[in-house]
Amino acid sequence: MLDDTLLADLVADLPSAVRLQRLVRTLREGFRCGAVCLLRLEADALRPVAVDGLAREALGRRFEVAHHPRLATILASRRTTLFAPDADLPDPYDGLVEQQPGQPLHVHDCMGISLHVEGEPWGVLTLDALEAGTFDAADRMTLERYALLVEAAVRVSRLEQDLRALRMTHQEGSPLLSAPEARDILGHSGVLQRLLGELDVVAASDLTVLLSGETGVGKELFARRLHRCSSRREAPLVQINCAALPESLAESELFGHVKGAFSGASTDRAGRFEAADGGTLFLDEIGELPLSIQAKLLRTLQEGEIQRLGEDTPRRVDVRIIAATNRQLADSVREGGFRADLYHRLSVYPVAIPPLRERGSDVLVLAGHFLEINRMRLGVRSLRLSPEAEQALLAYGWPGNVRELEHVISRAAIKALSHGASRDDIVTLMPAWLDLPVSAERVVGAAETPKVLNEAESPTLRERVEKTQRQAIREALESCDGGWAAAARCLAVDPSNLHKLARRLGVK
Numbered sequence: 105m106l107d108d109t110l111l112a113d114l115v116a117d118l119p120s121a122v123r124l125q126r127l128v129r130t131l132r133e134g135f136r137c138g139a140v141c142l143l144r145l146e147a148d149a150l151r152p153v154a155v156d157g158l159a160r161e162a163l164g165r166r167f168e169v170a171h172h173p174r175l176a177t178i179l180a181s182r183r184t185t186l187f188a189p190d191a192d193l194p195d196p197y198d199g200l201v202e203q204q205p206g207q208p209l210h211v212h213d214c215m216g217i218s219l220h221v222e223g224e225p226w227g228v229l230t231l232d233a234l235e236a237g238t239f240d241a242a243d244r245m246t247l248e249r250y251a252l253l254v255e256a257a258v259r260v261s262r263l264e265q266d267l268r269a270l271r272m273t274h275q276e277g278s279p280l281l282s283a284p285e286a287r288d289i290l291g292h293s294g295v296l297q298r299l300l301g302e303l304d305v306v307a308a309s310d311l312t313v314l315l316s317g318e319t320g321v322g323k324e325l326f327a328r329r330l331h332r333c334s335s336r337r338e339a340p341l342v343q344i345n346c347a348a349l350p351e352s353l354a355e356s357e358l359f360g361h362v363k364g365a366f367s368g369a370s371t372d373r374a375g376r377f378e379a380a381d382g383g384t385l386f387l388d389e390i391g392e393l394p395l396s397i398q399a400k401l402l403r404t405l406q407e408g409e410i411q412r413l414g415e416d417t418p419r420r421v422d423v424r425i426i427a428a429t430n431r432q433l434a435d436s437v438r439e440g441g442f443r444a445d446l447y448h449r450l451s452v453y454p455v456a457i458p459p460l461r462e463r464g465s466d467v468l469v470l471a472g473h474f475l476e477i478n479r480m481r482l483g484v485r486s487l488r489l490s491p492e493a494e495q496a497l498l499a500y501g502w503p504g505n506v507r508e509l510e511h512v513i514s515r516a517a518i519k520a521l522s523h524g525a526s527r528d529d530i531v532t533l534m535p536a537w538l539d540l541p542v543s544a545e546r547v548v549g550a551a552e553t554p555k556v557l558n559e560a561e562s563p564t565l566r567e568r569v570e571k572t573q574r575q576a577i578r579e580a581l582e583s584c585d586g587g588w589a590a591a592a593r594c595l596a597v598d599p600s601n602l603h604k605l606a607r608r609l610g611v612k
């Protein structure tokens with residue numbers, strides 16, 4: 105019966121995340137245990153990719169193999185490892201297994217097996233039960249048989265991913281992306297996953313990207329991912345925070361200087377543009393750049409050349425720009441604090457990163473990630489959230505977004521310990537430790553529910569790109585008083601190409 109279900113899912117046309125999720129559910133039902141977790145090996149850590157019976161925040165955890173002897177033991181063997189109920193090795197899921205009222209607090213039976221795909225260790229599968237004696241020698245053998253099916257499911261999912269990446273390559277004429285390894289942006293919500301999909305495509309395009317979003321939404325992580333998924337990934341990603349740049353130093357920081365250019369310039373020095381040559385320059389907090397420097401930046405973007413301070417000859421640079429802002433730059437343009445032409449030049453491909461309160465239960469996945477970091481940092485056996493604390497996190501509005509969540513969890517863990525919680529037990533964080541201000545409670549409204557687009561409704565990539573191109577051309581024309589030559593310069597494209605493109609897009 106179990107074999108039939110697993111085999112049917114293996115050949116069914118399912119998204120890979122759904123296939124793996126169904127697989128762990130089927131195994132949990134088949135083994136009648138409390139929790140099943142499929143973890144993928146990434147460098148020195150195991151990351152859950154599908155769980156059933158564990159708290160949702162488990163998906164945000166990352167278990168360093170060196171700190172989890174049970175997982176290390178499972179990984180080291182090709183056979184099933186069965187831990188005796190009284191084994192004194194700490195269980196990574198202590199406190200994370202969903203419990204029925206009256207069930208014991210700690211996991212009692214645990215077994216697991218390592219998984220190998222194409223001859224390489226891929227990860228592990230673990231099964232946990234809250235009652236001692238749930239697993240016996242026969243289960244051990246059965247798990248070994250099923251491990252082959254799980255490996256097959258993983259291989260199918262991987263092939264599907266490769267195929268999708270390959271299709272994208274043909275459509276876009278770009279090199280194969282390394283997207284599967286770019287996994288540092290945690291979250292499973294539809295709104296985030298769609299954005300990441302879009303980001304991986306735009307990464308390969310070499311377009312200038314303007315990332316916008318509230319403070320703490322992860323703009324820097326997105327910029328890093330864009331670089332990592334681009335053909336420039338082997339070249340440097342150079343970052344500069346425009347808000348921390350005094351006007352007097354900004355020009356030399358960005359473009360460099362020669363000896364004697366100003367008092368204190370004792371040697372020639374390259375600026376960030378030259379440092380990023382061949383790679384990406386990330387201009388963080390671009391909205392804070394002084395107006396005088398904005399003009400120089402615009403010239404560089406248009407001409408692909410920089411001039412070191414004190415030097416006459418320009419130097420060519422090949423740099424992709426990613427800019428980020430937590431301001432409404434269009435408002436800054438209207439108010440005169442930001443140049444319209446630079447704004448259009450930067451927002452060739454604008455990406456709005458949604459605030460945390462619009463990402464549904466991602467807040468729990470991220471909380472799991474920060475709980476695991478704090479568990480290790482503080483040397484606690486297990487750190488988890490009470491159901492009430494989970495509700496409080498889901499209900500809060502997160503004006504400081506992920507950064508605020510990170511601080512809230514770190515603070516709560518320390519408070520719990522300083523109020524007497526024992527490091528050797530399961531430390532459960534209660535709402536009081538989270539200390540969330542009541543004023544920022546989230547108002548859940550229709551606007552916050554991410555709309556799930558079906559295939560028919562969802563615009564294709566080409567439609568999205570064309571829409572953005574149309575908008576960029578209109579805005580450039582508007583700011584150049586309808587002058588095509590000036591608009592072409594503003595967009596850094598050849599005027600005849602601009603005419604052709606505008607005709608094709610119906611702008612002309």
Ligand SMILES: Nc1ncnc2c1ncn2[C@@H]1O[C@H](COP(=O)(O)OP(=O)(O)OP(=O)(O)O)[C@@H](O)[C@H]1O
Nearest residue numbers: 288289290318319320321322323324325430506507
């Ligand atoms: N999806 C995510 N997964 C994991 N960590 C995240 C995620 N988003 C943000 N973070 C973490 O939250 C913190 C804030 O992120 P980041 O500095 O990228 O935000 P930002 O949008 O650039 O903020 P600001 O506008 O204030 O500079 C960082 O520690 C980052 O690693």
